[in-house]
Amino acid sequence: MSSTHAHGPKPPHAFFQHHYDTVEQQAGAAKLGMWVFLATEILMFSGLFLAYFIVRAFYPEMVLGSHELLSKTMGGINTVVLLTSSFTMAMAVRSAQVGDTPGIVRNLYMTIGCALIFMVVKYFEYTGKFSHGIFPGKYFDYERAAAYAAEHGHELVGMPHIFFGVYFTMTGLHGVHVLAGIIVLTWILRRAQKGHFGPQYFTPVENVGLYWHIVDLVWIFLFPLLYLVK
Amino acid sequence: MTTKTFLHGKPIDDVVEVHEHVSPAAAYYKVLGALFVLTGLTYAVSFADLGPASLTVAMVVAFAKATLVAMYFMHLKYDDRFHVFVFLSTVIFVGIFFLFTLFDLGSRTRLNEEQGTFFRVNNGKDWSESQRTNMAEWQAKQKAEAEAKAKGDAKGEGKAAGAAPDAKGDAAKAPAKAP
Structure with missing residues (x-):
């Protein structure tokens, strides 16, 4: 993009689309679209949260008896891991805003790393539950689960398979979102390495x-709700 | 000659610049620190026996953490106000969804009672053995069973008396208590 005048107007970034008036308008349109998508995500998860609250309201002892089998420590580690990844993600966006490409790449690597740690911890949690017969819904093995609970000084009450159905659906759907996150993070990592992002154009980094x-x-x-509340 | 360009109703001088608030790195470190402190707090509180208050405490802390993430990491504090509107209206609709559903479920027992609605109970066994009943019949039966049981083991585990009166939940409770 060469301008005939040495002091001519600066050209917009390479990803500017001609049907927008300004670069900022293009960025704003993409971001509004992202927010509307996030609204649908919140609404989707809210159905599962409501299912949890209904089960909890109707069968409090069942929920309290079952949730003792979840590892607070594993859940706590995953919380710290995910909060850290959120922080590195925010830092990646900031690096893009100030035009620090190595910073974007470094922070995205850390974010993806945290996402992978999260999935590994989840894998150990899930296999740990499966090995004691704790499966969702009708696959729940009551005898083995009750024996496992008794070993740890807890008692299964009522219909624990309902609680674990809610647990596996909620954390499972969340895990699918983490996996999708790893894919899109890898995509913007590749683009960042190609030097696509800078102070004028960082919409993909920001939306991811x-x-x-x-x-x-x-x-x-x-x-x-799942691990801590009594 | 250039034509004037407008964005959000305001004239824009510079059409190739993005004007976004850039938070200092220190702000992000502080937010991360606060999130860790709040996580430690809920984790520690979960070992204390707060009874029903534990849900309230956990939710207050979770909302505080969510607010920090939304305001600073998601830039809502400095962003176009319309994004805040989209986000908060979603939260409001989730609230309506929760409130109305829980109202309905909470008042259903009484309505069933008033209208003599018939429903099926299966007592945790196969559905082919389920029985058609209504709320009044069913509650009377539960009460009779509880009394019979209380008389039966009058020496007292004290378990039967506690288990029966809660009409809502106990229909399908205790499928196959582990031996």
């Missing part, structure tokens, strides 16, 4: 960041 923060927000509520 918003998605990643929503995944974090959902976990902020999942963790106390």
Whole structure:
């Protein structure tokens, strides 16, 4: 893009689309679209949260008896990991805003690393539950689960398979979002390495960041409700 | 000659610049620190026996954490106000969804009672053995069973008396208590 005048107007960035009037308008349109998508994400998860609250309201002893089998420490580690990844994501966006490409790449690597740690911890949690017969819904093995609970000084009350159905659906859907996050984070990492992003153009970094923060927000509520609350 | 360009109703001088608030790195470190402190707090509080208050405490802390993430990490504090509107209206609709559903479920027992609605109970066994009943019949039956049981083991585990009166939940409770 060469200008005939040495002091001519600065050209817009390479990803500017001709049907927008300004660069900022293009960025704003993309971001509004992202927010509307995030709204649908919140609404989708809200159905599961409501299911949890209904089960909890009707069968409090069942929920309290079952949740003792979840590892608070594992959940706590994952909370810290996810909060850290949210922080590195915010730093990646900031690096893009100030035009620090190595900073974007470094922070995105850390974010993806945290996402992978999260999934590894989840894998150990899930396999740990499966090995004691704790499966969702009709696959729940009551005898083995009750024996496991008794070993740890807890008692299963009522219909624990309902609680674990809710647990596996909520954390499972959240885990799918983390996996999707890893994919889109890898995509913007590749683009950052190609030098696509800078102070004029960082919409993809910012929007993937918003998605990643929503995944974090959902976990902020999942963790106390499933693992901690008595 | 250039034509004037408008964005959000305001004239824009510079059409190739993005004007976004850039928070200092220190702000992000502080927010992360606050999030860690709040996580430690809920984790520690969960070991204290707060009874029903523990849900309230956990939710207050979770909302505080969510607010920090939304305001600073998601830039809502400095962003176009319309994004705040989209986000908060979503939260309001979630609130309506929760409130109305829980109202309905909370008042259903009484309505069933008033209208003599018939429903099926299966007592945790196969559905082919389920029985058609209504709220009044069913509650009377529960009460009779509880009394019979209380008389039966009058020496007292004290368990039967506690288990029966809660009409809502106990229909399908205790499928196969582990031996």
